Amino acid sequence: xxxxxxxxxxxxxxxxxQSRGALKIAFDAALPGRxxxxxxxxxxxxxxxxxxxxxGLDRQAVGELRFGAETWQDSxxxxxxxxxxxxxxxVAQAPSLFEHLDVAxxxxxxxxxxxxxxxxxxxxxxxxxxxxxxxSRRVGALSGGERQRVAIVRALLSDPSLLLLDxxxxxxxxxxxxxxxxxxxxxxxRLAIPMIYVSHAIDEVARLANHIxxxxxxxxxxxxxxxxxxxxxxxxxxxIEAAGAVIEGAVTAHDPADHLTELTFDGGTLxxxxxxxxxxxxxxxxxxxxxxxxxxxxxxxxSALNQLACRVVAIGDADxxxxxxxxxxxxxxxxxxxxxxxxxxxxxxxxxxxxWAQVKATALGA
Numbered sequence: 472x473x474x475x476x477x478x479x480x481x482x483x484x485x486x487x488x489q490s491r492g493a494l495k496i497a498f499d500a501a502l503p504g505r506x507x508x509x510x511x512x513x514x515x516x517x518x519x520x521x522x523x524x525x526x527g528l529d530r531q532a533v534g535e536l537r538f539g540a541e542t543w544q545d546s547x548x549x550x551x552x553x554x555x556x557x558x559x560x561x562v563a564q565a566p567s568l569f570e571h572l573d574v575a576x577x578x579x580x581x582x583x584x585x586x587x588x589x590x591x592x593x594x595x596x597x598x599x600x601x602x603x604x605x606x607s608r609r610v611g612a613l614s615g616g617e618r619q620r621v622a623i624v625r626a627l628l629s630d631p632s633l634l635l636l637d638x639x640x641x642x643x644x645x646x647x648x649x650x651x652x653x654x655x656x657x658x659x660x661r662l663a664i665p666m667i668y669v670s671h672a673i674d675e676v677a678r679l680a681n682h683i684x685x686x687x688x689x690x691x692x693x694x695x696x697x698x699x700x701x702x703x704x705x706x707x708x709x710x711i712e713a714a715g716a717v718i719e720g721a722v723t724a725h726d727p728a729d730h731l732t733e734l735t736f737d738g739g740t741l742x743x744x745x746x747x748x749x750x751x752x753x754x755x756x757x758x759x760x761x762x763x764x765x766x767x768x769x770x771x772x773x774s775a776l777n778q779l780a781c782r783v784v785a786i787g788d789a790d791x792x793x794x795x796x797x798x799x800x801x802x803x804x805x806x807x808x809x810x811x812x813x814x815x816x817x818x819x820x821x822x823x824x825x826x827w828a829q830v831k832a833t834a835l836g837a
Contacts, residue, residue, distance in 0.1 A: 480504030480539065482665060483633070487524045487534035487544070496520050496689040502682060504539065507659055507666045509676040509697075512686035513709050518669045519564075521686070522635050525667065526561050527554040538633060560631030564638045566622030568610045575606040577625050585630035596624050600654055616647030620654070634666040640675060655679060673701075677717045677757035685710050702805040704787030704796050711790045715759040716806045722748045731776075731832065738801025742776045743835045760796060762834035763808035765826045767818055775829040781806060783824040786815065799828060 482504035489496045496517040502508045510518045524532040527543065530551065536544040543552045554561075568577050582593055597603055600620045605613065613621065619639050626634060639655075640648045652675060659666070659679055670676055676683060676697070683701065684694040687709045693700060698717045706714055720736030725746045732743045734754055741756065748754045769778055781799040789796050795815055799806040806828055818826070 482539070483525065483667075484537045485521075485525065485535070487521075487532045487536060489520060489524060489529060489532040491517070491520055491689075494689045496524075497691070498524060499691050500684050500694055502667065502684070502694075503665065505665055506681035507662075507668055507679050508682040508684065509680035510667060510669045510684050510686060511673065511676050511710075511713060512671065512692075513712075514671055515688075516671075516686040516709075517689040518671070518686055519637055520689075522561075522637050522667065522669050525633075526559050526635055527552060527557055528561075558630070558632040560626030560629050560634045562619070562622045562626050562634075562636045562639055564641050566618050568618060568621060568625070570610050573607055573609050574602060574613070574621050577610065577621060578602075578606075578628055581625045582628040585628065588630050591628060591630060593628060596627055599657065600624050601650075614647065616643050616651055619643070619651055623655075623658075632664055634662070634664055635669075636666065637669045638671070640670075640672070652678060673713050673715070674757060676713075678755055685713065698805060702798060702807050704785060704798055704807075708790040714796065714807055714809065715757055715762075716804065717755055717757050718804055718806075719753060719755045722750050722752050722754050724750065736802070736804060738781075738804040738806075739779045740777075741779075741830070741835065742832045744832055756835045758806060758830055758835065760807035760809035762830055763799075763806060763810075764829040765797065765808050765810060765814070765818060765820070766829060767824075767826055769827050770829065773829070774831070776832045777830040777835075779806070779828045779830070781826050781828045783820055783822055783826060785822055786820060799826070801828065 483502040485498050485500050487498045494517060498521045510521055512518055523529045533546045542550055543557055544550060600623065602620060602624060605617060640651055656678055668679055680697050683697050685692040687707055692707060692710060701713045702716050718736050720734045722732055723735045724733040730745060732746050734741045734743055734756060743756055779801045781801045784798040784800050787796045789809055793811055794809055795812050797808040797810060797820060799808060808828060
């Protein structure tokens with residue numbers, strides 16, 4: 472991939488088009504060869520169609536697709552590598568497990584078909600996704616969350632070079648969703664292959680992704696590193712939900728009395744509710760643009776625990792004429808604030824202005 476370092480594996484490069492009824496999909500993207508890339512956009516944006524084109528499940532797609540050193544599709548040269556030769560692990564929204572087999576049988580089928588590779592930690596994956604007590608259970612007796620966990624481990628045991636997840640948390644209730652999201656976070660930390668993750672929920676993307684592709688009406692709007700992309704000022708109205716910042720830092724303390732976690736990053740310190748990470752652990756939190764208030768001086772006597780010294784980088788339009796987006800730099804981290812134009816005039820905000828960004832701790836979900 473152009474611009475990749477010599478140590479970074481080549482990723483996926485796509486220039487594919489396809490018509491789905493009235494929707495014309497144009498997937499033009501260059502994705503990194505490691506980490507998690509999110510395909511994000513509203514329902515109907517074409518995210519699943521893009522994932523299926525990558526997997527080779529839609530033969531009507533036209534164009535080029537390369538993964539690493541391999542060409543998976545080149546319509547001009549009549550090259551089309553079928554899905555089973557692409558070494559892709561694919562998990563759909565509704566996983567299609569073998570109903571006549573128990574959980575162990577489903578997992579063993581994938582593992583043996585891959586040649587029972589010794590480098591795969593079969594038992595470790597079973598333990599990581601909490602499947603030890605489910606191995607003898609028939610698929611029909613599993614809950615939605617359990618089925619998704621089995622489908623993900625089965626995909627990993629097929630020894631893929633690329634893992635594709637299509638809204639795996641869709642349809643799960645709160646507890647099951649949070650459980651699987653936590654397991655995917657842990658997987659991200661140790662996964663040796665790239666993952667492409669489809670979602671329309673920005674909180675999932677904030678916790679998992681390194682890179683993001685924003686899609687709207689079948690088109691790639693923009694793509695790039697996660698925080699640099701979601702703090703842009705030129706996102707279209709359909710993607711304004713993504714406007715905000717994803718801050719990553721280290722947990723430096725817990726306050727057990729008030730149930731708060733202290734997160735330190737290069738722009739300061741944030742207090743988050745809860746204590747889901749140990750001291751020293753890296754942790755992310757999302758700061759939505761709508762949850763940021765600006766002042767010209769540090770405040771005292773208010774309820775907002777978090778105040779960050781920032782510099783105004785730029786000011787742009789929001790999706791409502793009464794409001795604007797203010798792009799901020801807190802140390803080396805970009806933030807966004809969504810405020811009224813009246814407030815911007817009252818504060819006399821200009822690029823280069825120094826302000827304090829206030830964020831309620833209750834807005835930063837643990």
